[in-house]
Amino acid sequence: MLKLYGFSVSNYYNMVKLALLEKGLPFEEVLFYPGPSAEAFAISPRGKVPVLGVEQGFVNETSVILEYLEHSQKGAPLLPSDPFERSQVLALAKEIELYIELPGRACYGEAFFGMTVPEAIKDKTKAELLLGFASLSRHGKFAPYVAGDSLSIADLYFLYSVPLACAVAQKLFDLDLLAEMPAAKALLERLEQNPHVQRIAKDKEAAMPAFMAMVASKK
Numbered sequence: 001m002l003k004l005y006g007f008s009v010s011n012y013y014n015m016v017k018l019a020l021l022e023k024g025l026p027f028e029e030v031l032f033y034p035g036p037s038a039e040a041f042a043i044s045p046r047g048k049v050p051v052l053g054v055e056q057g058f059v060n061e062t063s064v065i066l067e068y069l070e071h072s073q074k075g076a077p078l079l080p081s082d083p084f085e086r087s088q089v090l091a092l093a094k095e096i097e098l099y100i101e102l103p104g105r106a107c108y109g110e111a112f113f114g115m116t117v118p119e120a121i122k123d124k125t126k127a128e129l130l131l132g133f134a135s136l137s138r139h140g141k142f143a144p145y146v147a148g149d150s151l152s153i154a155d156l157y158f159l160y161s162v163p164l165a166c167a168v169a170q171k172l173f174d175l176d177l178l179a180e181m182p183a184a185k186a187l188l189e190r191l192e193q194n195p196h197v198q199r200i201a202k203d204k205e206a207a208m209p210a211f212m213a214m215v216a217s218k219k
């Protein structure tokens with residue numbers, strides 16, 4: 001059986017978990033905190049999660065795991081079969097990761113964990129998030145899903161990156177990044193009604209105290 005290594009508070013972990021649930025694939029969750037440890041390096045070269053355990057070994061990097069699932073498993077497709085359509089979904093997912101998730105992540109420490117992030121990093125995040133959301137509003141179709149009429153890998157990145165980046169922008173810069181994107185707001189509301197998304201949100205809530213205790217122990 002497929003094994004999903006990571007923890008339920010991780011947004012990248014939840015992207016893969018939602019793909020597994022949407023595809024209706026059986027999988028086992030293995031609680032695993034990342035970090036520079038021999039245990040982590042044994043399954044993930046950079047010590048990050050999620051990691052997918054498969055028959056032959058381990059698959060790391062969320063985008064690669066998602067493509068692996070797409071090509072190796074049955075269930076609802078999250079990528080179109082047409083190469084051009086597929087390229088559009090993958091480009092949107094990559095744009096969200098590079099230009100929204102990663103700049104937002106640089107400020108998670110201050111926005112969510114009571115740490116202080118240097119002003120220069122905050123300035124960079126703010127500028128990059130503005131560009132990232134402008135890019136999403138140009139490329140996203142929101143008809144009603146990010147890349148068109150069906151749920152795709154781009155929606156997984158959208159759902160588990162955009163609200164976090166918006167929370168960063170609201171808390172640190174008093175900015176509503178979705179103010180001019182009503183269709184994106186509507187999509188978030190639609191996705192939040194999905195039973196699998198609701199299950200993942202409940203699991204995240206349940207896992208939060210242990211995660212915060214782990215973060216506090218490392219301060």
Ligand SMILES: N[C@@H](CCC(=O)N[C@@H](CS)C(=O)NCC(=O)O)C(=O)O
Pocket residue numbers: 009010011012013034035036047048049050060061062063
């Ligand atoms: N590029 C990685 C990023 C995954 C990632 O950043 N995971 C976080 C948890 S949400 C992590 O493992 N952080 C620990 C660290 O950076 O050391 C992927 O796409 O899977």
